[in-house]
Amino acid sequence: MPAPLLQISYSLGTIENAVRQFWQVATGYNTLAFSGQMGAGKTTFIHALCDYLGVADAISSPTFALINEYHFDENGKDRMIYHMDWYRLRDAEEAVNAGMEDCITQKNNLSLIEWPEKAEELLRSPYLWISIEATTDTDRTMMVWAK
Ligand SMILES: Nc1ncnc2c1ncn2[C@@H]1O[C@H](COP(=O)(O)OP(=O)(O)OP(=O)(O)O)[C@@H](O)[C@H]1O
């Protein structure tokens, strides 16, 4: 595997700084795929990212809705975020039927996907593959690759 674009470790206390470093790498990508075990911290990091971007909507876990929609202001323009959780999908066909492909192929929005391995073939280059691993109860290591 090629070297990651970014490798950082963070706790809840330093997550804001991790988000800032992450966004320097992630700006310009429309699809961000967050991989990691249950409880690794995918939703937590996405919330911190949305806070950093100034999302005004209430941010919640898309576990039940599968897709949550938020908005933020990017240089005076409204930009939409689709926060998706693919955990309960069986395969790419189910993901397409649930509208996931429509979200990621729409131009200019930002798609944030938890459990992307459930329908990895739907992802279209260029995108970022982000792995989050719990190294201790409080520390997480994130690695970011361009695909
Ligand atoms: N450095 C850290 N970063 C993120 N979460 C942390 C960290 N340290 C502790 N935690 C805790 O770990 C848990 C992460 O849960 P979270 O819902 O973000 O995981 P997830 O990867 O989205 O899981 P799921 O696959 O079930 O959606 C939270 O309870 C959070 O408080």
Ligand SMILES: [Mg+2]
């Ligand atoms: Mg989650």
